[in-house]
Amino acid sequence: MTESTLDSLFRPDNAAWRSLSPRYVVVKRLSALITSLVFWCVAAAASWIALQLTWLTAVIAGVGLAWTAWRVVRAGRWVRSWGWAERDSDLCITHGLWTRELTVIPFGRLQMVEVSSGPLLRSQGLANVQLITAAVQSRATIPGLPHADAVALRDRMIELSEAGGAGL
């Protein structure tokens, strides 16, 4: 399977694809750094206190550092793998590097659109947009949009869902 056929499957040409904000890479890197550092520091400290084996603690710390570096480096590619597009009557969201995913939601099916942002996202002026339909499984999120874009997207989605709504 070549890269081009994959692209056509998960990023079809029949739509104008848009990406996330480049600033989201910063958010992703920071959060990867914080969560993995906290996790691996706790693991290394616990192993040192419990077993007092220098080599084991060193191995844990090494693995932790490698893992953190991997996540920080990969964050850029991961963020660039995301794409979303509005077509005539549906919204497409694609993402993933190893496991690729394409979700298509008709505007008429949207029950609710949520805009949310935590402290890290807010510091970069970004927000997540969550799209909710009557199906539990179709819950889809577009992370890391500039706040103004997120609000505009939400309002447009609500408008379109009212226009295309077909009840349940």
Add this chain to the structure above:
Amino acid sequence: MTPSDSMPEFLPPDAAGVRSPAEQVHGAVPEQRPTDAGRPDFAADGASAWPAEKPTEDGAAPAASGSVLTEERPHPLTPIVQVWVWLVAMAIFFGRQFIENRGEIIPADLGRFPWWLLIVGAVGLVSVAWNLWTWWTTRFIATASEFRVEHKGVEHESKRIAYQRIQSVDVTQRFAARLLGMAEVTIDVGGDAPVRLQYLSRTRAVELRDFLMRRAHGLTPSTAAAAAGTSAWDDRGVHDRVLLTVPAGELVLGAALSHELLLLVLAAAIPLVIGVVTATPLLIGGGILPIAISIASFLSSRVLGQFRYTLAQTPAGLRITRGLTSLTSETVPVHRVQAIRIHEPVLWRLIGRARVDLSFLGLRGITTNEDGAGASSIMLPIGNRQAVDVALRALWPDVDLDAIALRPGPRAARWISPLGWRFIACGWDARVLVVRSGWLTRTTWVVPHARVQSVRTTTGPVRRKLGIATIEVHTSDVFRAATTVMAEPAASEFAFAELDRARQSRQRAMPTLDTPAEGASESLGFSHG
């Protein structure tokens, strides 16, 4: 204070829509009473049932509601029934104990007996008082635009249900309540927890159910077909057409070949084998007896819960009636069904049987308890090919599964699903999408295009190497999305093509009950097995 002598004060101030005290007390008689002219506001014939407009002079009626059609409490015997339900459970428990250890439960000297009785009596009195208070503070109100249930006890609570939001209404007669002619009404409103009304007289519960279902369909009472009375044995109106009944033999067959029983038998086999090998008879007896009892109780509860399973077409929707000790009657508006699943467990495939589940919006779909009373998502507990067809035609008369060509999944799928890949298939016509997968239980989803919520295509490193992708079609079903596997060129087109079909299908109106199923008529009285 007994309910009967304090009845007049309990009556709400407005007499409109409230039965006379004498009749409310009368309602406790278990026999079915004819719907007589003495209750003009609830008479079961269409024209006068639940009057469309009957303004009330009651100034206390909430302002938002419009004209109040009726305002009443649950049946006055409710507090007694609730205690009675408990008493029957106790009686069954002690009765079993008594049979098992003959006579030991009766004390030798009767001097200690009243002391024991006193506690039971006190507990009983306290619960009657509490239940009486709850009953006194509960009322349900039907207005032109909504249905309300109000509790004004320790906490005040008012539940409002817009008629359009009603997904289904069930009438459940649990064993003990059924002996007294009482029934429980459960109103399912989708996303929220269902609203329960305990207890109404059986006739009243059925009238309420029919009223709510007609309103849920947006019908006015005058256009509604007549509902007939119900009895302790079934819930069948004159206009109901029985489409299917499931004989007890089929239920036993289904339970005997179910995965649950297979597991129980395996559990029994382990101590048996160990006991035989190590020659310890105690292990054989002690290990097998509890499992034998649980097998027996599994079989009996399955058969009792589904006993006399009847699928009927009524003016208000499909009606499912089942149960031997507890009678459950579910009414399902056809246009609220989001999708169906046909399950064929591996052992059932040998005898050509299948189970049909309905998928609704909301929490209701979570209950798949096959044994208990109350609402479930099962449409047909077990049936052969013809029975499944009859059930399907009752829902969607213009859908013919045989006419839909199923495309098999890609051969490459055998690497990710070595046993089940043969069953992977997918097909569609103008109305429905059919998706099949699963080996241990082969599941066939039938989803009307108009009910598709969203579509997702996924692939991972392994699947990418094989050139296949997984496709999920999301409906409002909470369990699992309809999932299939496709080769990549087909997969890339499928998601967008399916959503186009969904859009076209939504633009055509879904058939409602106002245009009754034509194809279902020849299956009148059909019974298989």
